[in-house]
Amino acid sequence: MTVSEKAMANAIRALAMDAVQAANSGHPGMPMGMADVATVLFSDFLKFDPAAPNWADRDRFVLSAGHGSMLIYALLHLTGYERPTMQDIRDFRQLSSPCAGHPENLHLEGVETTTGPLGQGFATAVGMAVAERHLNAVFGDDLVDHKTWVIAGDGCLMEGINHEAVGLAGHLGLGNLNVIWDNNSITIDGGTDLSTSEDIPARYRASGWHVVSCNGHDFDDIRRALGEAEADPRPSLIACETIIGYGAPNKQGTAATHGAALGEEEVKAARVELGWDHNPFEIPEDIMTSWRQLGARGATAHAEWQARLAAHGDREEFERRMAGDLPDGSAMQDYLASLAADPPKVATRKASEMALEAINAALPDTIGGSADLTGSNNTKTSTTKPLTKEDYSGRYIYYGIREFGMAAAMNGMALHGGVIPYGGTFLVFTDYCRAAMRLSALQQARVIYVMTHDSIGLGEDGPTHQPVEHVQSLRTMPNMLVFRPADAIETAECWALALKHKTGPSTLALTRQGLPPVRHDVSAIHCEKGAYRLKAANGEKRVIIVATGSEVSLALGVAAQLEDAGKGTDVISMPCTELFDQQDDAYKSDLLGGEGVLRVSIEAGATFGWERYTGRDGLNLGIDSFGASAPAGDLFAHFGLTAEAITPQIIEKLR
Numbered sequence: 001m002t003v004s005e006k007a008m009a010n011a012i013r014a015l016a017m018d019a020v021q022a023a024n025s026g027h028p029g030m031p032m033g034m035a036d037v038a039t040v041l042f043s044d045f046l047k048f049d050p051a052a053p054n055w056a057d058r059d060r061f062v063l064s065a066g067h068g069s070m071l072i073y074a075l076l077h078l079t080g081y082e083r084p085t086m087q088d089i090r091d092f093r094q095l096s097s098p099c100a101g102h103p104e105n106l107h108l109e110g111v112e113t114t115t116g117p118l119g120q121g122f123a124t125a126v127g128m129a130v131a132e133r134h135l136n137a138v139f140g141d142d143l144v145d146h147k148t149w150v151i152a153g154d155g156c157l158m159e160g161i162n163h164e165a166v167g168l169a170g171h172l173g174l175g176n177l178n179v180i181w182d183n184n185s186i187t188i189d190g191g192t193d194l195s196t197s198e199d200i201p202a203r204y205r206a207s208g209w210h211v212v213s214c215n216g217h218d219f220d221d222i223r224r225a226l227g228e229a230e231a232d233p234r235p236s237l238i239a240c241e242t243i244i245g246y247g248a249p250n251k252q253g254t255a256a257t258h259g260a261a262l263g264e265e266e267v268k269a270a271r272v273e274l275g276w277d278h279n280p281f282e283i284p285e286d287i288m289t290s291w292r293q294l295g296a297r298g299a300t301a302h303a304e305w306q307a308r309l310a311a312h313g314d315r316e317e318f319e320r321r322m323a324g325d326l327p328d329g330s331a332m333q334d335y336l337a338s339l340a341a342d343p344p345k346v347a348t349r350k351a352s353e354m355a356l357e358a359i360n361a362a363l364p365d366t367i368g369g370s371a372d373l374t375g376s377n378n379t380k381t382s383t384t385k386p387l388t389k390e391d392y393s394g395r396y397i398y399y400g401i402r403e404f405g406m407a408a409a410m411n412g413m414a415l416h417g418g419v420i421p422y423g424g425t426f427l428v429f430t431d432y433c434r435a436a437m438r439l440s441a442l443q444q445a446r447v448i449y450v451m452t453h454d455s456i457g458l459g460e461d462g463p464t465h466q467p468v469e470h471v472q473s474l475r476t477m478p479n480m481l482v483f484r485p486a487d488a489i490e491t492a493e494c495w496a497l498a499l500k501h502k503t504g505p506s507t508l509a510l511t512r513q514g515l516p517p518v519r520h521d522v523s524a525i526h527c528e529k530g531a532y533r534l535k536a537a538n539g540e541k542r543v544i545i546v547a548t549g550s551e552v553s554l555a556l557g558v559a560a561q562l563e564d565a566g567k568g569t570d571v572i573s574m575p576c577t578e579l580f581d582q583q584d585d586a587y588k589s590d591l592l593g594g595e596g597v598l599r600v601s602i603e604a605g606a607t608f609g610w611e612r613y614t615g616r617d618g619l620n621l622g623i624d625s626f627g628a629s630a631p632a633g634d635l636f637a638h639f640g641l642t643a644e645a646i647t648p649q650i651i652e653k654l655r
């Protein structure tokens with residue numbers, strides 16, 4: 001006897017309502033409403049193999065409506081992934097379970113990206129689709145030919161980032177991207193008519209998308225719509241009209257099903273309504289068998305792909321890239337040696353471009369870009385031609401003025417694997433990227449943020465463009481490395497460290513203004529320890545100055561004046577506080593320890609937090625107000641960040 005699709009979908013519904021009921025928290029409405037669509041997607045369209053969740057050429061499935069997490073947990077369990085087990089599902093939302101409140105990529109294979117912040121899953125999927133097209137162009141159909149499928153809700157389509165993601169995907173003609181819209185006309189506050197009257201299909205069409213709609217509870221109609229989407233060369237939006245909480249007789253179609261357990265009575269009534277005559281967490285054998293058979297189908301496509309890979313001339317390189325390993329080579333060493341031989345006086349944004357010339361020539365994995373500030377961020381190099389709809393083999397993306405969309409897309413590229421994304425904008429606009437930067441960090445995605453114009457040093461553009469609190473606030477983000485290099489040698493080292501940081505993002509904070517070289521010794525990668533002694537005191541040490549980026553040369557100037565006044569001064573360059581924090585006590589004490597020594601920090605930004613290194617009796621010099629519009633030199637004088645202004649304060653404090 002064959003099991004009906006309705007019965008298979010009802011298994012999802014039952015697991016969702018029972019798990020949420022057991023946890024007494026969660027979102028049953030979305031999985032119950034989308035169970036029919038998801039059943040068709042997984043049975044007839046999605047390419048996956050539960051026995052090999054990380055198979056490189058699998059389709060990527062993104063549950064952008066992450067609150068509906070029980071949908072993906074049910075699907076992974078039913079189709080035969082090793083986890084979640086039924087016990088994991090029983091323990092939905094408990095500490096012991098990988099079935100977290102929202103899907104997290106680090107907990108479960110099959111969860112391609114962490115979702116929950118609405119709109120970001122969708123925008124991340126755009127990056128996955130870009131990575132797929134690029135690798136397809138490089139390695140060919142035999143190794144790379146898959147799709148990215150997204151389930152998104154009204155919220156994901158309403159968020160501002162959706163505009164950026166849709167614009168980018170339409171412009172790049174990502175026909176491998178199919179977004180299934182759970183068009184249930186309900187959000188938390190009630191009907192969508194409370195807050196929107198947008199013609200969504202018209203907006204998508206205007207952006208170069210293909211739009212198709214269907215009845216999300218009619219299996220044949222769903223199949224037709226998904227088929228049309230798959231066949232169309234444009235990115236597709238599949239608008240599925242659904243009923244939220246489908247099957248809960250008294251609550252379906254209302255916001256009451258969105259984010260709370262249905263309640264014992266309503267769960268009981270839903271069992272009757274759905275004809276689901278089984279205990280919680282019990283799936284009848286015939287239904288389970290049907291799901292497992294469906295899950296096993298992908299093994300054939302996977303085996304055929306393995307055979308093609310085994311015979312492929314580029315196998316080794318493809319495997320290296322998908323593993324995210326860097327190739328062997330001495331390009332960076334050679335470049336550092338050339339810098340030491342002739343240290344340039346350049347802005348660190350320029351130094352970043354110079355480092356990238358060496359990196360991009362030696363490392364085919366990088367895909368660079370900028371949110372319309374290419375000439376300012378210095379992110380484009382001679383070996384990287386544009387990645388376009390006509391030529392996906394390019395390695396440079398003109399993201400347009402879409403900072404958030406760029407950051408989310410870079411997450412998708414990094415999570416897809418095979419590429420290492422970096423992208424630029426002004427450091428002050430990390431505020432626009434920030435929600436995606438947070439997800440880079442949470443998801444352990446190797447994304448490199450090239451953030452230039454890193455202080456009042458950018459000058460005349462004024463306080464709207466001058467970061468003040470940004471560097472410190474990014475340092476508070478777990479698993480984000482923030483680098484603020486002081487010259488060309490430090491910039492090159494920080495780039496190398498960012499590339500090596502496989503399990504998380506890095507932010508490079510770079511200057512607009514030219515900086516004198518401060519480092520000459522390239523015998524070791526000094527930035528590796530986060531901080532190092534650039535200059536040792538002559539005679540007795542009275543002062544330790546810790547500085548970063550453009551203020552390191554200033555610190556050296558102050559130190560010279562202090563030495564003239566007989567006050568022995570160390571200068572510590574601290575390009576990365578996070579890496580310094582990881583060093584052992586002996587190293588930290590060697591740099592910052594000493595009785596009766598005055599510790600001073602200098603950084604042209606918020607002083608908040610620097611007392612961690614200087615102590616309560618230290619001196620923290622920076623900027624705790626907004627900047628101003630003026631030439632950079634005048635601003636440094638105005639804000640007291642000159643040797644002439646700082647040295648007397650230190651001498652006074654020493655008394």
Ligand SMILES: Cc1ncc(C[n+]2csc(CCOP(=O)(O)OP(=O)(O)O)c2C)c(N)n1
Nearest residue numbers: 030116117118153154155156186187188258
């Ligand atoms: C950026 C962001 N803002 C707000 C929320 C809180 N939130 C979660 S679901 C939701 C409503 C989403 O509506 P819809 O996408 O239509 O989901 P449905 O109720 O249909 O399941 C909101 C506001 C969130 N998760 N992310």
Ligand SMILES: [Mg+2]
Nearest residue numbers: 154184186187
């Ligand atoms: Mg909705």
